Amino acid sequence: MSLIIDHIDKSFDAVQALSRIDFEVQDGELFGLIGPDGAGKSTLFRIMASLLVPDAGRCIMHGYDVVDDYREVRKIIGYMPGRFSLYMDLSVEENLAFYARVFGTSVEENYDLISDVYEQIAPFKRRLAGKLSGGMKQKLALSCALIHRPRVLILDEPTTGVDAVSRREFWDMLKKIQGQGITIVVSTPYMDEAEMCDRVALIQKGRVLEISDPSIPRDGDDTQLFSLRSNRGVYAYLERVRSMEGCKHAWLFGDQLHVTPKSKDNAEKMKSVMDSWDDPSLQWKPILPSIEDRFMGLMEQESEEHSTNGERI
Amino acid sequence: MVDHEHIIEVKEMVKKFGSFRANDRLTFYVEKGEIFGFLGANGAGKTTAIRILCGLSYPTSGEIMVAGHDVYREREKIKRKIGYMSQKFSLYEDLTVSENIRLYAGIYGLGRNQIASREEQLLERLALSHIRNRLIREIPLGWKQKLAFSVAIFHQPAIVFLDEPTGGVDPITRRQFWEMIHDATEEGITVFVTTHYMDEAEYCDRVSIMVDGRIDALDTPAALKQQFESKNMNEVFLKLARR
CATH class of the missing domain: 3.30.70 (Alpha-Beta Plaits)
Known part of the structure; x- marks a missing residue:
């Protein structure tokens, strides 16, 4: 098992950002977390990346607890936050070399892993990261997150605000990375990207609504x-x-x-x-029903339950 | 010809940054009251064109009329006749719902009495009366989005520009938002919208697709699907932008 999320709760002051999040990700799986802004996706990803401590519950990455063994966890994950953590005043190749050295490796050692992605930006390797287009920054950030050959790649909304063509290309790259045996956990607000994942968790208001395999059509629902x-x-x-x-x-x-x-x-x-x-x-x-239909159905179910309880936001 | 009044008329619009042509001889029109989808890949030149149409930047050349005004000489008049909303809603987080409405209404020159009565109507229509005194930062994203749109059309502009208005919101809120867009067109407002959600392209009356600074396709969604032998707008988009 690559990742175990075990009953995680997290609040910020009065706001319950995550409640009882519970799922597991298999070795080599491409697992998607799908939900709108404010659902709690980034909070959960920051916990997985050992950057945030949960109020309750555990997160285990390849046997290491993200709180107690955070040093080990950081060696085996690659994390790409929504706002890419690139050094804008370093060049493309300097960014990559920097990330490699931080993890005690070199660009040459793992170049085969990133070559597909990196070759697309290599013609601009002397350009400052701050001068790259959004799509090129994304590819550089992905290269940097992969350069130490992590076992688990954690990508927080890599395709948000990206056009449909570039999004498709990005998912093709992820499939190739998965083919190299790397487990991938990725979040997205685009429901149509669910079909690219092996399994998806639908998340809304800090709760997982459902976990499913998008390739298995869901019939036999009580409503049609x-x-x-x-x-x-x-x-x-x-x-x-x-x-x-x-x-x-x-x-x-x-x-x-x-x-x-x-x-x-x-x-x-x-x-x-x-x-x-x-x-x-x-x-x-x-x-x-598509994943988007499912998501809407589950949202409606929740809001009906709330309204029968007389609750209001 | 009143039926087909062109609220936006663009002829041979060019915008150069140095030797780079961000907009390369764009020619199109938008009819009054239609929903016009302005699609294209990142970097295709959409934002450059929108800034010109909103009177925020000058074109290098071309003839462009927006709501009956010339973009070279009558930018202030254009600004009074349009509304604008982007994904980063221009609401003030540390003002209340009600304060935001009154601020924007005041900027657009509405009178005190007019503001009061329209504010009531708006809050009632959005079912937000109970949170009128809450700070923007305290309300859910979906509500902010609906409010931002309502504020953008509060002064009843001729055209509203929506730049990726639905990014990041849940699928139900996204659809409710499109129903609001349709309602606005029934009041005679023309809608000029960009989006990365290809299902939303289907909700437009006509759609243009920009590739490398040019408009490579422009028609109704049904005609584009036929022309590119595609079953949905996503396929149309992929075929065009990957060529």
């Missing part, structure tokens, strides 16, 4: 999900669908609406009402 499409565009139908009696939730989802009826019977009733809407291009069909 439908998509609605129309050549006339779906936004015009949103309020109409929501106000239907059998509709539990309806949300925009790209060029479709994703609709959760209250029950299977309701789904058929809704269909027959829609047939009377005089739009032959309407398509209503059952679909399997």
